[in-house]
Amino acid sequence: MRLEQVDQLIKTEYTFFLQEKKDWSLTAGPQDLELVAHALRVLLHARTTPDFLPDYLGLVACQNADGGWSPFSADSESTVWVSAFCGLMAIRGNQFLHHDGIATSVHRAIDYFLDTQKQDGRWTDPRWADLDTTSHPVSFFNVVMALGEQHRRAEVLRSWESGARFIVDNQSADGGWYDTDFHPSGVEITAHLIQDALIADLVIDQRIKAIRESCTKGAAKLYEWQAQDGSWDEENVDHTMDCTRSLMVVTRALASAQGEEVILRGLRWILDHKNVQGWGDFPGMETNLERTCDGLDTLLKYQAYRQTNPLEVVKLWGYVA
Amino acid sequence: MSDAWHAACPLADLPPGSRKLIKIESVDIALFNLAGTIYAIKNRCPHRSGPLIRGFVDPTGGIKCPMHGWRFDLRDGSSERPAQATTYPTKIENGYIYLAFPSPRLD
Numbered sequence: 001m002r003l004e005q006v007d008q009l010i011k012t013e014y015t016f017f018l019q020e021k022k023d024w025s026l027t028a029g030p031q032d033l034e035l036v037a038h039a040l041r042v043l044l045h046a047r048t049t050p051d052f053l054p055d056y057l058g059l060v061a062c063q064n065a066d067g068g069w070s071p072f073s074a075d076s077e078s079t080v081w082v083s084a085f086c087g088l089m090a091i092r093g094n095q096f097l098h099h100d101g102i103a104t105s106v107h108r109a110i111d112y113f114l115d116t117q118k119q120d121g122r123w124t125d126p127r128w129a130d131l132d133t134t135s136h137p138v139s140f141f142n143v144v145m146a147l148g149e150q151h152r153r154a155e156v157l158r159s160w161e162s163g164a165r166f167i168v169d170n171q172s173a174d175g176g177w178y179d180t181d182f183h184p185s186g187v188e189i190t191a192h193l194i195q196d197a198l199i200a201d202l203v204i205d206q207r208i209k210a211i212r213e214s215c216t217k218g219a220a221k222l223y224e225w226q227a228q229d230g231s232w233d234e235e236n237v238d239h240t241m242d243c244t245r246s247l248m249v250v251t252r253a254l255a256s257a258q259g260e261e262v263i264l265r266g267l268r269w270i271l272d273h274k275n276v277q278g279w280g281d282f283p284g285m286e287t288n289l290e291r292t293c294d295g296l297d298t299l300l301k302y303q304a305y306r307q308t309n310p311l312e313v314v315k316l317w318g319y320v321a
Numbered sequence: 322m323s324d325a326w327h328a329a330c331p332l333a334d335l336p337p338g339s340r341k342l343i344k345i346e347s348v349d350i351a352l353f354n355l356a357g358t359i360y361a362i363k364n365r366c367p368h369r370s371g372p373l374i375r376g377f378v379d380p381t382g383g384i385k386c387p388m389h390g391w392r393f394d395l396r397d398g399s400s401e402r403p404a405q406a407t408t409y410p411t412k413i414e415n416g417y418i419y420l421a422f423p424s425p426r427l428d
Contacts, residue, residue, distance in 0.1 A: 034369065126403050127368060128389065181401075182390035184377075234375075238388055281372050281388065288370065 009271070010299050014046055016277045017296060020289055026058025030074035033062070037085035038293035040093060045300040045316050049096045056093050059086055060105045067112030071127065080125040083112060084136030091143055092318045107151045110144060113137040114155050121166030129182035131170060132189050135197035138163040142200035143318040161207060167197050168214050175217030176225075187225050187233040188242055194218040195246035199253045200319040203311070212254070219250050223262050230269030237279050240266055241294045248305045248313050255310065267302055270295065324410075325424040332416050335359065342374045345422050350409065352418065353378060353395060359411040360395035361420045367391075367404035 024039035068078025087109035244266035251259035278292035349364035371388030398406035
């Protein structure tokens with residue numbers, strides 16, 4: 001696969017993404033905030049965040065009184081998973097926007113996660129598995145720590161460690177993570193947990209010794225689960241993108257060359273199964289904007305993955321500045 | 322709005338254990354034949370719009386979304402998650418599957 005092809009595809013897909021702005025921008029009215037967060041991540045990795053300050057101010061405007069966000073921007077009941085995704089976009093976006101209102105919003109989000117964590121370290125959300133839910137605030141706190149944010153710093157460190165330990169302690173002996181209700185196959189949840197929650201510790205401050213082995217075993221499980229054609233989870237486009245991206249950051253942080261061929265097989269499958277514009281949830285299905293955001297994000301991360309400096313791709317998770 | 326019976330497909334096209342995606346008035350509907358009983362459910366999961374036609378059917382009459390695992394009862398769309406899926410009554414007449422679908426009133 002030639003990088004130039006990926007570069008060209010990023011340009012055409014980004015143009016399509018902008019054409020669909022009315023469906024993801026808070027400047028166009030109330031929106032599905034999970035989709036908004038996916039879109040803001042594209043802007044971040046396309047390095048166009050500074051052109052979209054009104055979208056970030058829209059995100060601040062729909063933050064709830066408790067510091068969280070709702071799945072739909074016009075609602076007022078906060079849920080953890082989407083709150084962490086929005087908080088993550090706020091703190092990472094503000095690296096470029098330097099806006100006081102967004103900085104305050106990040107502090108309020110930190111308060112929300114410190115207030116909602118359970119005794120055993122987990123966070124819960126009726127829309128997502130507990131492990132998946134927990135990985136999101138842990139991911140947010142990873143970036144809070146990586147960027148040196150000092151708001152309630154000691155409490156954040158304790159909360160992060162408790163959440164990360166909850167995840168490590170619930171890894172199965174075979175290296176995967178499973179949830180009988182939400183994720184019996186374990187593919188998506190394993191891909192999420194190693195990239196969003198755990199691997200950051202290796203590049204931030206290595207507070208939990210077990211994390212290297214945990215991520216190594218998790219990555220090995222993803223290699224094992226990949227189908228011959230390069231996809232994961234019965235040709236699931238979303239989960240194949242999750243696994244491909246996850247292995248990019250995890251193998252780079254582990255300084256492991258083992259995953260290279262697996263990543264390329266995944267990426268080729270993703271490219272082979274895109275629609276004329278965007279991606280659907282499964283091959284042959286109509287284009288879905290959220291999946292298209294994931295597809296663009298995957299290509300942008302591959303661009304960084306191909307750089308000589310192994311930390312270039314890690315930057316796209318916000319774990320190094 | 323009132324429900325009207327719409328022809329879905331010949332019963333022979335949906336043998337026991339199979340599934341089929343149809344479209345009625347621009348709405349994608351997933352049909353399932355579970356041991357001779359026909360179920361119809363709106364294809365898009367109310368969580369993140371995952372395609373239920375690719376979901377995992379369980380022996381108790383549930384369908385689990387392939388994207389994030391939300392489970393719905395195929396009989397009435399109920400779920401332990403904070404949403405309800407849309408299901409449609411079905412009937413078989415003269416070897417054809419029909420389903421009741423909301424149609425605009427003509428009066």
